[in-house]
Amino acid sequence: MRTIAVLNPKGGCGKTTVATSLASALAWEGHAVTLGDLDPQQSATDWLGLRPEDYPAIVGVSAHDGPLRAPVDTDILILDCPAGIAGQALGNVVRRADTLLVPVLPSPVDMRAGWRFLNHLIELKPVRERHVTVGLIANRVRPHTIIYRELTGFLDGFRLPVVGQLRDSMNYVRAFERGLAVSDLPQYLAWQDWEEWEQILSWLRSPRSMGKR
Numbered sequence: 001m002r003t004i005a006v007l008n009p010k011g012g013c014g015k016t017t018v019a020t021s022l023a024s025a026l027a028w029e030g031h032a033v034t035l036g037d038l039d040p041q042q043s044a045t046d047w048l049g050l051r052p053e054d055y056p057a058i059v060g061v062s063a064h065d066g067p068l069r070a071p072v073d074t075d076i077l078i079l080d081c082p083a084g085i086a087g088q089a090l091g092n093v094v095r096r097a098d099t100l101l102v103p104v105l106p107s108p109v110d111m112r113a114g115w116r117f118l119n120h121l122i123e124l125k126p127v128r129e130r131h132v133t134v135g136l137i138a139n140r141v142r143p144h145t146i147i148y149r150e151l152t153g154f155l156d157g158f159r160l161p162v163v164g165q166l167r168d169s170m171n172y173v174r175a176f177e178r179g180l181a182v183s184d185l186p187q188y189l190a191w192q193d194w195e196e197w198e199q200i201l202s203w204l205r206s207p208r209s210m211g212k213r
């Protein structure tokens with residue numbers, strides 16, 4: 001089983017959007033996907049509750065107040081982490097995961113908070129020793145804006161790869177409220193989002209994204 005955790009202590013940067021979108025994309029590829037919800041807000045669990053049965057199945061496990069146990073036949077476990085994650089909870093996730101995905105928004109407040117968090121993250125032992133790899137995702141991107149250029153400059157300043165960017169699109173909002181993600185939408189609506197996800201999926205398929213175990 002491979003574990004991919006989506007985390008950033010900053011609230012509202014797109015963790016649940018990325019976790020649910022990734023779960024759907026990997027389920028379409030035929031993997032047995034478990035979505036682990038570590039957030040007491042339970043947004044990922046609520047999303048799964050809305051998911052129609054005729055879309056690729058995703059198993060939900062909710063564990064905000066105890067240990068998370070995924071079914072044994074899980075291929076890929078995706079962890080949706082809560083805002084404010086720090087200390088022991090952060091340590092547990094970083095030790096458990098093979099890959100960390102960190103969405104960052106193009107906003108001055110988010111970049112400032114991201115700076116502190118990423119500097120802390122790269123000092124944690126499993127990251128330093130490359131037992132877990134980290135990929136940054138620029139989320140809610142509007143290209144050709146000044147703030148976009150600032151975000152890419154900011155993210156490039158870390159020795160962590162930017163593995164993808166997701167455009168700011170109502171597709172995410174509309175799909176989410178139906179228990180769907182952009183991979184579940186028709187191609188004519190979501191082809192741009194599919195292309196962006198393909199870049200992230202291709203990084204996740206590459207050995208570069210796998211931690212040394």
Ligand SMILES: Nc1ncnc2c1ncn2[C@@H]1O[C@H](COP(=O)(O)OP(=O)(O)OP(=O)(O)O)[C@@H](O)[C@H]1O
Nearest residue numbers: 011012013014015016017083140167168169172173
């Ligand atoms: N690429 C995007 N395009 C448009 N809207 C987006 C995008 N990514 C996230 N959103 C919206 O931003 C809001 C916050 O996203 P989300 O809930 O995924 O963040 P979060 O990091 O999980 O928040 P929390 O810290 O509260 O758990 C939601 O309304 C979501 O639909």
Ligand SMILES: [Mg+2]
Nearest residue numbers: 015016039043
């Ligand atoms: Mg969330």
